[in-house]
Amino acid sequence: IFFSKDTTMVLAELGSKITRALATMKNSTVLDEQVIDDMLKEIQRALLESDVNVRMVLSLRENVKKKISADDAGGYNKRKLVQQAVFSELKRLVDPGHKPYQPKRKQTNVIMFVGLQGAGKTTTVTKYALYYQKKGWKTGVVCADTFRAGAYDQLKQNATKAKLKFYGDYTETDPVLIAAGGVEHFKKxxxxxIIVDTSGRHKQEASLLDEMEQVAKTIKPDDIVFVMDSSIGQAAQAQADAFQKKVEVGSVIMTKFDGHAKGGGALSAVAATGAPIIFLGTGEHFDDLEVFSAQSFVSRLLGFGDVEGLVDKIKSAGIDSQSDLYKRFTEGDFTLRDMYEHLQNVIKLGPMGKFMDMLPGLPQGMMKGKEKESTQHLKVFMTMMDSMTDFELDHGQVKKVMNPSRINRIARGSGRSVAEVNDLLKAYTKFEEMVKKVGKMRFKQMAKDPSAMMRGNQMAQLAKAIDPNVLKQMGGYGGLQNMMKQFSASGLDKML
Structure with missing residues (x-):
C-alpha cells in the first residue's frame, strides 16, 4: 500500500505543518532526543496525510536521525543541523539525483510527450514549445495522437494561437507514420x-502502450517527457511504473499545480520513474509553466521563499531594478506615472499569488483565490491613469492637483465611476506614503544589514507603512522582522 485513499491536503498545508513542527523544535528550551522524535513524528504524519509513499517517509525519518547522530553539535548549531537535515531529505524526495536532458542549440532535439488521458498533455506540449520559442528556439509540434477525437484540432488551434509550427495528418490513422513524417518534415x-504529442493512455490499455513503444523506436527521441496530473493520488505509482516499463522516461512535467495539487502522488511518482521533474504546470494559460528546481520547491514549501525563481521571473519579465523608477523609489519620490510603470512591472511578473509565494518569510497561499481579482484591479487603475494628462501624471502633489473637475473628466474618459477614481487616488496616497517612509529609512542599506532595522524605530516605521491586513497575514511585527532577515540572507538585496 503506497497511498492513502483520501488525499485532500494541498502543498501549502503540508508546508505549514512541517514548518510548525520545525518551529516547535527550534523554540524548545532543551533539544533532546524526545523533542527531535516528536518533531519527526509530526513531519511523518504530515507527509503521510499528504499521500507520500510510506517507505519514502520512513526512509526520510531514518536518514534525518542518522545525520543528527553523526554530528555532536549542540544548542543553536544542533537546531540548525536538524533543519538542514529535514530540508535535505525533503529535497531528496523530489530529486532523483541526476540531471534531465538539456536541449542543445543549433542541432535537432526530438522530444516525445507521453502521459495519461486528461493529464493536460496536449496543452503542456504547447506550453513547452512556447517556452523555448520565446527564448529564440525554432520549434515545431507534431500531432501523433490518432486515438482521441479532437486531438488534431486542439493542438492545431493551440499552435496557431501560440504562433508555433504545426504538423499533422487528419486522414492518416497510423501514429508511427505521422510521428516519423513530422520529425522528418521539421528536420528539413x-x-x-521537435515535440511529438502522442495518444493519452491508461496502464490497462496494452495496445496503446505498445503503440507508444513503436513510436519511440521509430523516431528515437532525445528525451521522453512523462506528463502527470499532480492530483491523481494513489494511481501515480502504478501508472508511472507502466510507462517506465515500455519506454525510457527521461523527464517529468507535473500539471495542475495551481492550488489543489496532491503533493504525495507527485513525489512518489518521480521516485518510481527515476526521472527528474523539469516543469510545473500552474494554470490554463500557455504562459503558466514554471521551471522546476528541487531546491526552490522545498524552500517554497517550507516558507523560505524561492529566491532563485524570483530572480529568474524578474529577469525574464525584463524588469530593470536599476532603472530610474526604482532609483526614485529609494529617494522617496513617487508620482502617478511612477505608479503606472510599477503596476506594469507587477503585471509582467504574472499572478500576484505566485509572486508573493516566492518572497522569503511570507506564508504560502497568502493571495490564494484573489489572483485574478487583484490583477484585474490593477488593470482598472491603469485604464483610469490612461485618461490623465501628463501634468497630472508627473505632478509631485497629486492631492492639490486632483480637484472634482479633473476627477469627473478622468472618470468619463476611462468609463469608470468617480468612486473608482477616488479609490485609485487613495491607493496612490498610501503607496506614496510608504515609498517616502522607505526612502527615508534608506531601504537599500537596511536590506544589506538587517541589524540596522532593529535599531531605533526603523522597523516600526516600516510596519506602519504596510497595510494592517497584509501585516497581519505576514504574522505581524515579528513576521515582518523574519521576512526582512530572510530577505537579506537570501541574497535578494543584491538585486537592489
Missing part, C-alpha cells in the same frame, strides 16, 4: 526543437 525546416 531546420527546427532545433
Amino acid at each position: 525546416e531546420g527546427c532545433e526543437l
Whole structure:
C-alpha cells in the first residue's frame, strides 16, 4: 500500500505543518532526543496525510536521525543541523539525483510527450514549445495522437494561437507514420526543437502502450517527457511504473499545480520513474509553466521563499531594478506615472499569488483565490491613469492637483465611476506614503544589514507603512522582522 485513499491536503498545508513542527523544535528550551522524535513524528504524519509513499517517509525519518547522530553539535548549531537535515531529505524526495536532458542549440532535439488521458498533455506540449520559442528556439509540434477525437484540432488551434509550427495528418490513422513524417518534415525546416504529442493512455490499455513503444523506436527521441496530473493520488505509482516499463522516461512535467495539487502522488511518482521533474504546470494559460528546481520547491514549501525563481521571473519579465523608477523609489519620490510603470512591472511578473509565494518569510497561499481579482484591479487603475494628462501624471502633489473637475473628466474618459477614481487616488496616497517612509529609512542599506532595522524605530516605521491586513497575514511585527532577515540572507538585496 503506497497511498492513502483520501488525499485532500494541498502543498501549502503540508508546508505549514512541517514548518510548525520545525518551529516547535527550534523554540524548545532543551533539544533532546524526545523533542527531535516528536518533531519527526509530526513531519511523518504530515507527509503521510499528504499521500507520500510510506517507505519514502520512513526512509526520510531514518536518514534525518542518522545525520543528527553523526554530528555532536549542540544548542543553536544542533537546531540548525536538524533543519538542514529535514530540508535535505525533503529535497531528496523530489530529486532523483541526476540531471534531465538539456536541449542543445543549433542541432535537432526530438522530444516525445507521453502521459495519461486528461493529464493536460496536449496543452503542456504547447506550453513547452512556447517556452523555448520565446527564448529564440525554432520549434515545431507534431500531432501523433490518432486515438482521441479532437486531438488534431486542439493542438492545431493551440499552435496557431501560440504562433508555433504545426504538423499533422487528419486522414492518416497510423501514429508511427505521422510521428516519423513530422520529425522528418521539421528536420528539413531546420527546427532545433521537435515535440511529438502522442495518444493519452491508461496502464490497462496494452495496445496503446505498445503503440507508444513503436513510436519511440521509430523516431528515437532525445528525451521522453512523462506528463502527470499532480492530483491523481494513489494511481501515480502504478501508472508511472507502466510507462517506465515500455519506454525510457527521461523527464517529468507535473500539471495542475495551481492550488489543489496532491503533493504525495507527485513525489512518489518521480521516485518510481527515476526521472527528474523539469516543469510545473500552474494554470490554463500557455504562459503558466514554471521551471522546476528541487531546491526552490522545498524552500517554497517550507516558507523560505524561492529566491532563485524570483530572480529568474524578474529577469525574464525584463524588469530593470536599476532603472530610474526604482532609483526614485529609494529617494522617496513617487508620482502617478511612477505608479503606472510599477503596476506594469507587477503585471509582467504574472499572478500576484505566485509572486508573493516566492518572497522569503511570507506564508504560502497568502493571495490564494484573489489572483485574478487583484490583477484585474490593477488593470482598472491603469485604464483610469490612461485618461490623465501628463501634468497630472508627473505632478509631485497629486492631492492639490486632483480637484472634482479633473476627477469627473478622468472618470468619463476611462468609463469608470468617480468612486473608482477616488479609490485609485487613495491607493496612490498610501503607496506614496510608504515609498517616502522607505526612502527615508534608506531601504537599500537596511536590506544589506538587517541589524540596522532593529535599531531605533526603523522597523516600526516600516510596519506602519504596510497595510494592517497584509501585516497581519505576514504574522505581524515579528513576521515582518523574519521576512526582512530572510530577505537579506537570501541574497535578494543584491538585486537592489
